[in-house]
Amino acid sequence: MSSKSGLLRGNSLGLTSLLTFVILALAWFVGFASRLFAIVRFESIIHEFDPWFNYRATAHMVEHGFYNFLNWFDERAWYPLGRIVGGTVYPGLMVTSGLIHHVLDVLNFPVHIRDICVFLAPTFSGLTAIATYFLTKELWSAGAGLFATAFIAISPGYTSRSVAGSYDNEGIAIFALQATYFLWVKSVKTGSVMWAALCGLMYFYMVSAWGGYVFIINLIPLHVLVLICIGRFSSRVYTAYSSFYVLGTILSMQIPFVGFQPVRTSEHMPALGVFGLVQIVAAMQYTRTRVTRAQFLTLFIGGLSVALGVGLVGYLSLVWGGYVAPFSGRFYSLWDTGYAKIHIPIIASVSEHQPTTWVSFFFDLHITAAVFPAGLWYCVKNVNDERVFIILYAVSAVYFAGVMVRLMLTLTPVVCVLAGIAFSLTFEKFLKNDDHFRSNSSGSDNKQYDKLKKQKGYEGSEEPGTSTDGASPSEDPIGPNVRSIVSFVMSILLLMFVVHATYVTSNAYSHPSVVLQSSTSNGGRVMMDDFREAYHWLRENTADDARIMSWWDYGYQIAGMANRTTLVDNNTWNNSHIALVGKAMSSNESAAYEIMRELDVDYVLVIFGGVIGYSGDDINKFLWMVRIAEGEHPKEIREANYFTESGEYSVGAQASQTMLNCLMYKMSYYRFGETRVGYNQAAGFDRTRNYVIGKKDITLEHVEEAYTTENWLVRIYRVKKPANRNGVKYTERKIRPAGGHKTSSVVGRNGRKGSLKNKAVVVKGKRPVTA
């Protein structure tokens, strides 16, 4: 693509812009279409867990209006605490789809809000592609921009979070992120207040959409700081940052969930510090021209150290005084990967918070992961104000992506940008003037040509792997064969990227995880719709106010699909409440019953994969429940009790008694011992764990099976009302007084059987004395 635009350079402006427009439109279309695998294979359905909450919230907003949504107190979550939804969500996603729905509605296009939610992320992927184009264009060239657009449109790392049905904040946030960065780069380049204001507005949209805005509000100040340090500070940077910071901060504080955080938490303090620093530096620059050098030095060193000291002391005292919150645990876990496991097991228990493996870098980025260092190298070689930004972005994103799988998402855009630059440059070098070289079969003396390239700053711009040029700069030994081979290999790589991206999108990221799919021995398709079976059963056949206890993973789905009250859900804001549920799950039945009675639980829902071999079931997650429960109730729950004698986690024959008697085990395996999954397997053979379970004759006392789905994937138990006390024979019912025939042993001071305090005492026969 870039090669085309490269060839066309110098041709009429119209053709280039038409081509650009067509390529961008195609990128949008391809990005949209490649995200529809889930729709084609399954249906238009909301995926996974968090999207169900977002969908529910959006539906609530569409039904009740925006202000009622902001004031929404959800009594169906976190029973008995409830949740103030309006103040604890990033409303950007809901508002966006609600707005689209509203506009279509006004135009008499009745589209169900679910369909808008399902198709929102694919639509925004096109916008992301365009934002990436503009960002790359600002950073390098339009050709590189088109490459980056094509990459981001299909890059698996981004597709993973934006397939149709994946209705999550990230779907629109990556667009907001790229657009904010584009506007930031633009405002740094131009130093215009307009661009900086637009950047602030886009930042506001980003804040309203995703908690990842913290990345922006730390990266941009870092950029400014680095620019100051390497002596690239200018009035443009000053204008851009001052306008952006002031406007962005004030706007971001309009989001109820963010509120005063920008001035009261440590995560936002660097931005404020840099804001102050920018003022000082600007003042210094102003004074430098007006005072002598010696005076300036004193002013510089003295002023800077005083300002730094005051700033630091001020910050520390504010933290100490409790006005500014210290860094949160989630922040520390970014720097110390072992931190969460020890201190916040609930964060560590989430699979997407695990450190990234090398495989997943390749899986999510493919060839771009290998090429983007080259792009980074070009940026370092030809550094300017805005390229400093992309360098910082790349370095920090690579680090964060290494810490958490989830943050691959923030890495993907920058990788696409830099890979776009690398590919564009390489093709520019190896494709340009190809016809000329073909006509000149004996190219040897190209000294001047080479020199000219050097002047333009293209020297050293070869791909490291294909470099033959750098060794002898005085000559250009790239013959037509090498050119065609390199171009051919690069094209093959690009084709492989497309194949890989399609393959990964289709096979790894397009499963709704609400519906499971497997195939029969003769190739037929089997849908296992157990989740919806169970949720629909709950929706139709339990009381409207029934309270469902389950592990927090399923909270959003129960609320969204079954429309019933849950105790804990995926918004894991209250660790102790989750720990209480974890405790109930890991206690024995009678202890659990007490907790469940206290929490008014009507039904308990567990996920059990032993029949079909589903690995993500509650028994496999159980250890985390124990750990989280242990964190809050270390006296009752001890992780060690759940291991076998040899220290393994097992539900088989060697399992400990605590394990075999806990509620989770009982509910998962109730009557499972009577089943046979295969002809040659013993009764009670667990397909997920691949062994026979430890205890088969399970009896339940306080709960009873209410519903189990077709493949036993979801098991719902009803909590029984307290049983009547055992009958007492009539003859034994009389209460025998302990001593003598006294009916009551309590006699008041004045000998009466009981009296009321301050009771008016009527004394007969005496006239009250009057003074």
Place this chain on the structure above:
Amino acid sequence: MCKNIPRYRMKVLIFTLGLLAALALSQDVKITDAERTVDISSQLAKVNVALTVQNNGKSALSDVLFYITTDEAAHLAHIAATIKKKDVKVQPQSAVQGFAVYKVVLPKKIEAGASETINVEYVLVQSLVPFPEQITQEETQHVVYTGNAHISSAYPVEKEKTTVIFGSGKLQSFATVAPSKQLGEKVVYGPYSNTAAKAISEIRVHYENVSPFIVATTVERLIEISHWGNIAVEEKIQIVHKGAKLTGSFSRLDYQIDRRGKKQPCVKEFKTILPAAARDIYYRDVIGNISSSSLKVRAESVEVDVKPRFPLFGGWKTNYIMGYNLPSYEYLFADGDKFVLKMRLLDHIYDGMVVEKLTTKIVLPEKASNVKLSTPYTVNRRPDEKLATYLDTEGRKVIVIEKNSLVDAHIQPFTLEYQWSRLYIWREPLMATGFFLCLFLAVIVYVRFDFEITKDSASEALLGVQAKVEEVEKIVNERIAIHKRLIEAVSTFKGDKEEETLKNTRAKIETERAELKKKMSGIVGQMKTLLPAASEKLNEMEQLESGIVNSESAYIEKTSKSTTKNSSEDRQWTVRVNGDTNKMKDIINSI
């Protein structure tokens, strides 16, 4: 019509009339033979009464009264009568003590002394009461039928017999009204002779009934007409199993290993028959597709095996949406601007179905007028609604029809007439076309016109420069072509040594060059004002060019002098020319 007569007088009038009629009837009309079968093997009680009515009076009898006990009348869903297999009208009358009254209007009067056999069929819904009310998963369902041993008759009955068919289940008990006996799957009451009018003696039959007791509590049927050739039908159905309620736990294991088959007290699936032309059938609920259903296309129908997400035990309920498209030519008939829609008011859901409340909505095309609805039975027509969908401006008219308590017999077509101009079909395409036209026009206007308030000299200059650069590029290309021609000429000269041709070519080239140079110098002059940096570069290019030209002439001098073929020199020179032309291209690009 009766508005002017005070109410009490009406009542008095009716009462006297009724009294007179009763008097007349009791004397003159007699039922000589009555045979009744009550089929209670499903969830319905289907009653079929064959009456032989004899007119002993003096005048011809134009209608016959038919009584149903009030207990039964509360569950009555459908009543119809036939004489010699031909349908006759049945009209409800005001009730008398303990009975609901229906009048069978005879198509041919029964003359004095003559007799006629009338078949009356009626269906009772939800009249079979589960007993016990709650059962566990292992038990089977038993129900109690309560009825009258005698035919509820307005006239004395000479001979009567009632057969209660309870089906293949086990009979627990039945109330005896002698003579009564069990015969296989039936309980026979009677024959009784000379029963008085309005005789009642209650009977109860307690028996095992394993047929599904599912009731569609609400059915919302939406029919949307499109004049592009499609009729979309969507039914929202709420289903409840109203048999004996499940008590205790539901065990999936017991359910899976249960070998009772259809005797299990639950509904696993049922069959819905859709019209043969149904296409794009979908079966879903609030949370998405229900993937457990299958479709069979038969010659006259499409059968859908509707499998709810979970088996329906007693007391459990579910809901689903089923929709499909039909080609409109099968149901919509036209005569000019007049259209008639002929479709079913209610369609099949499952065999022996019971619908508690039906709402049928018919969405007419926008701007349809003069709507006339005729229904096969009395329905409650609600006020019309408006619905604005795709590309509508004022919304479409929606006819809303409601009816309670329906059974299979209610699957009958209605007709709906309306007027609609065929020109309206072009409205929406034209609107869409117009919209895009405006959009493109707006883009064209935006791109072509200058909306800036202040003149941006820089960008304008840039455009000027761009144009100049294009011109320069043209010149350079021409020059390169000239070089090539020269090289060719030289090489041919080397071959044939004809100085004349070379000289001619050179002279021609010289003139062309001079022209180009003139042009170029003009551009360079203009460029100086526009973009000084570029003009410098152009100057540089001019120097290059003149260098090439000079070296060329030197080279040609050399070649013309020398007679040997010094190819190395040749090559060097060619390379040099090429290198310089490349450099020129680069300069243009850089500008």
